[in-house]
Amino acid sequence: MNAEIIAVGSELLLGQIANTNAKFISSQLSELGINVYYHSVIGDNGGRLKKAIEIAESRADLIIFSGGLGPTKDDLTKETVSEHLGIPLVFDEEALTTIEQFFNKQGRPLTENNRKQALILKGSEVLPNHHGLAPGMILEKDGRTYILLPGPPSEIEPMFQFEVKPRLAARISKGGVILSHVLRFYGIGEAELENKIQHILDEQTNPTIAPLASDGEVTLRITAKADSEKEAWELINEKKSEILSIVGKYNYGVDDDSLASKTVEMLLHNKLTIAAAESLTAGLFQSELAKIPGVSGTLVGGMVTYTEQAKMKQLGIDKDLLDKHGVVSSECASSMAKNVREIFGTDIGVGLTGAAGPEPHGGEPAGTICIGLAIGDSVETRKIQLSGLRNTNRLRAVKYTFSYLMRQLVEKGYKKV
C-alpha cells in the first residue's frame, strides 16, 4: 500500500503554520510499514485541489486528506472530493447531535456554518471526533482508499491513532511486517557518525539504515522487513549491536526517548533529587524536565536568577566572585550549582549562565555557555561556545547539560538506564 498525504489549507502555503499533521500521520504509517512517497500541500482552492487529487490517484492507492472540514467558507475538502468522485454529501445525524450538544454545553450560540461540519460523503465510514466537531470519514472507490481527517492537531492525532490506525492495521496484517527502531546519538556530528559506520551503510539492504541530524542530535533509523515481528526484531537487533559496538558511547536512547526523558529516568532510577539555578536559560532546563510525567520524584525546584542582583541576593553568589570573573564564567556557574543544591537540599545542583545572544553579555560573546554541576559535594564545570541564534543557544545549552549530567553520573558509578 502506497500512501500520499494531502494537506489542505492556505495557512500552510502562506507559511502561518507548519504541516505537522503530515509528520504525525507519516510516523504512524511508518510504524504500520505503509510507504509514504509524497506529501502535498494545497490551498483552499477547489480547482487546484481537484488536480492534486488526480495526481495523487496516479501514484498512490491510499490518499489521506488533512484539513478543510471546518465550519468556514474556505473549508472545501469534502465538497471537492464529493464533486470529483461523484458522491453526494449528506447530513450525519450523530455528528449533528454532537455539534448541538457541544454548543449547548458551552452556552454558545450554534451558528449555521457549524452545522455544515456534520455533512459526510454518502456511503463513507464515519469516524467520530472526540476532540472537535468535524467527523472524519473513510471511503473506498475503484480500489483506492480515501481518508478525510480534520486539520487541528488536537483532533486529527487521536482520530488517527484510535480510529484510522486500527482499521489500517487490520487490513495489512495479512502480509509481512515492517518494523522500525530509532537509535539516538548526542555529542557526534552526522558526517562523523556516518564515516565511522560507512561500511555498514554501504552494505545495507534489509534492514535499511537512515541517518538524520536535527537540533544538535543525530539519529539512525533501522527498518527491517520480515515475515514475522519476531524475525524483524532479530534483524534489527543484530544490526543495532553492530552499530553500537562502534559508536555506542554516543548513544543515549532509542525511539521516543529524549535527552530530558533519559535524564529523568536515570535520576529516578538512582533515587537522586535535583535543583537548578538558571540565568540565560531562565527556567528552560527545569521546564524541559517537567515535560516528563513523574518528574516530581526527582525535581524539587530551583531558581531563575536573571539579574546580577538576583544571583547575589537570592542565590548568595559572592560579589567578589562576580567582580573578578563576571556573570558568564565557570566560577559563577559552579557557585550557582553549589548554592542551589544547598538551598533546596537536593543531591544534585545545576548552574547555567551564559550569553544567549544576540548581544555579548558579561564580557563574553553571544553563545558562550557555562555549566556547573554539583553532584554531592563535588562540583565541576564546562564552558562551551555555541554559534546559533538566541533561542537555539538556550535550547542547546539545556540539551548539552542533560548529556553532560548523564555522563558525569555514569563516571561517578551511578547506574545508566
Add this chain to the structure above:
Amino acid sequence: MNAEIIAVGSELLLGQIANTNAKFISSQLSELGINVYYHSVIGDNGGRLKKAIEIAESRADLIIFSGGLGPTKDDLTKETVSEHLGIPLVFDEEALTTIEQFFNKQGRPLTENNRKQALILKGSEVLPNHHGLAPGMILEKDGRTYILLPGPPSEIEPMFQFEVKPRLAARISKGGVILSHVLRFYGIGEAELENKIQHILDEQTNPTIAPLASDGEVTLRITAKADSEKEAWELINEKKSEILSIVGKYNYGVDDDSLASKTVEMLLHNKLTIAAAESLTAGLFQSELAKIPGVSGTLVGGMVTYTEQAKMKQLGIDKDLLDKHGVVSSECASSMAKNVREIFGTDIGVGLTGAAGPEPHGGEPAGTICIGLAIGDSVETRKIQLSGLRNTNRLRAVKYTFSYLMRQLVEKGYKKV
C-alpha cells in the same frame, strides 16, 4: 510569479521531522507577494524526485528545493536536477576552501563525502552558507528559476533571508505589490470571531481576510494588492479599523508579535519588574519571557517550587494554607505570587500552580490551573480548567497568564503598547 516548494528527504516522509522549511520559505515569499500554490515532499529517491520536478515545472515558474545537499549518499537533489536539466556539476573553489577551513578549525578529519558538498550546478549563482557547509544555488533555465537550498533550518533560514530574498525582491519590484498584515486575537474562538465579522468576510475581495486558529489563539491575515505600497497599506488599515471596531478587545498584537513579546514590551514600557513562582509550569513562564531579547530590563528572576516542601521552605507558603486548600488552589497561587514578589523585590509577582496531567494532582483534575497575580500590594487570582494533554496544558497556562496579566495592567491604568 508562482512558486512551488519541493522539500527532499525521507526523514520527512517517515515522520521524523515536520516540513518547517516550507513554512518559513512560504512566509517569506508571502511577504514578497509571490504566490505559493503547492508544497511537495519527496524522499531521497532520484526517480520520484525527477517526476516531482516535472509536475512542478507544469505548474510553477519558481521552484525552490530544500534539502538533499548534504554530504551523505542519500543527498541527491543537485545530482537529480543536474541530470534532469542536462547541466553538469562542478567544484566551487570557494565552497571547497570554506569546508577545509571548517574542519581545520574544528580539529576534525575532513572526510571525502564532505568534499561533495562543494559541487555546484555549472553556471548557477552560488549562495554562500555562513552556518553550514553546503552552498545554495540559483539557476535560470527556459524561463524558470530553480533555487536549491540546504535542509537544516539554521542554514536555510539565514540563506533565504539574506541571499535569496533580496534577489527575488529586486526582480519583482517592477510589478504591483501585495502586502499582508496579521491581527492576533486571544480569548475568543475561531467560529465566534468569524461570526462576529461575518458580514466583512462575506464581502471581502481586496483585501482578502483569512482566519486561522492555532494553540488557543486566532489570527486574521489581511492581504491587499495595489499599485504601490502606500495604497496597499491604506486598503489594509481601512479593513483593520473596521474589524477592530467589532472585536478589538480580543486583539493583542499584530504580525510577529507573541503574547510573550507583548507582555515584555508592556512591562518595559511601564518600567515594571517581574518575578514568578512556578509549580506545574516549572520555569516555562519565565523561559518564554526570556525568549525575548531585552527581557533583562524587566525579568529579575523567580523560583520553581515543584514539591510541596519547596513551596513551604523556599517560598514560605504556610503549611496550614496547603493543608486547608491544597497545592492546587487559588489560595496557594495567591500566596506564591505575593511571596515571590517580596523575595525578589519586584513590582509584580506571578504564581502558577495546577495539575498538568495526565494524573489528577492535589485533589484537582488534570487541566486545573490556578494563577495568582500580585501587582503592587493587590493580589488577585484566576482558576481555569483546560482539557489538553500535559504539555499543551502547561503552555496554555502560560499563554493565559500573559493575557491575564496584560488585561489587569490595563485595568489598573498602565499603558497598553
